[in-house]
Amino acid sequence: QVQLVQSGAEVRKPGASVKVSCKAAGYTFTDYYLHWVRQAPGQGLEWMGWINPNSGGTNYAQKFRGWVTMTRDTSISTAYMELDRLKSDDSAVYYCTRSEVGSGSFGDLDYWGQGTLVTVSS
């Protein structure tokens, strides 16, 4: 069955960076965009961007351009999201989720990872 399994919780100091992984299973990794969405405590969902695992092409939300990097390793069906220069308000649960490439739809995020809690604290 389709699964997106994320890495465990992280604690970082302000100014540091964090890299979260998302391992895909149960489907062809390169057939689906991998999106990253975050949710601060008690807040709503915020879209960060996507990576096309086939080409490696990325598309970041304007807010995150210059400080987020999304990569992938197709040999192990794993996507990564790295966020630099962390601030306390980057503390959030970070989710990976997928949508089908070339489906004619956009935003149909049908499977989600379990989420990774990132805490930024001095």
Add this chain to the structure above:
Amino acid sequence: QSALTQPRSVSGSPGQSVTISCTGTSGDVGDYDYVSWFQQHPGKAPKLLIYDVTKRPSGVPDRFSGSKSGNTASLTISGLQADDEADYYCSSHAGSYTLLFGGGTKVTV
């Protein structure tokens, strides 16, 4: 870009219907038929309920339905059940293959 506008909360009794609105602009909801709706229970990942304004993924009950008029999309939950108590989020294509979420609506049954 600002988040899409949703009411903070709606409520209804079991068996009733509730409708959640999601208001955007001509640059997102108004321009694209790529509106999705998600349900999120506390401590859980979101679940896709509706995509492309009106389509339901397999396994989602037909009690959940979506529509759109102009810059506002709507999610209607019919035959409200206790398990429908959750947070609901809309999203829309916002141009250049970017996504924008709504602020979320808490549904109380």
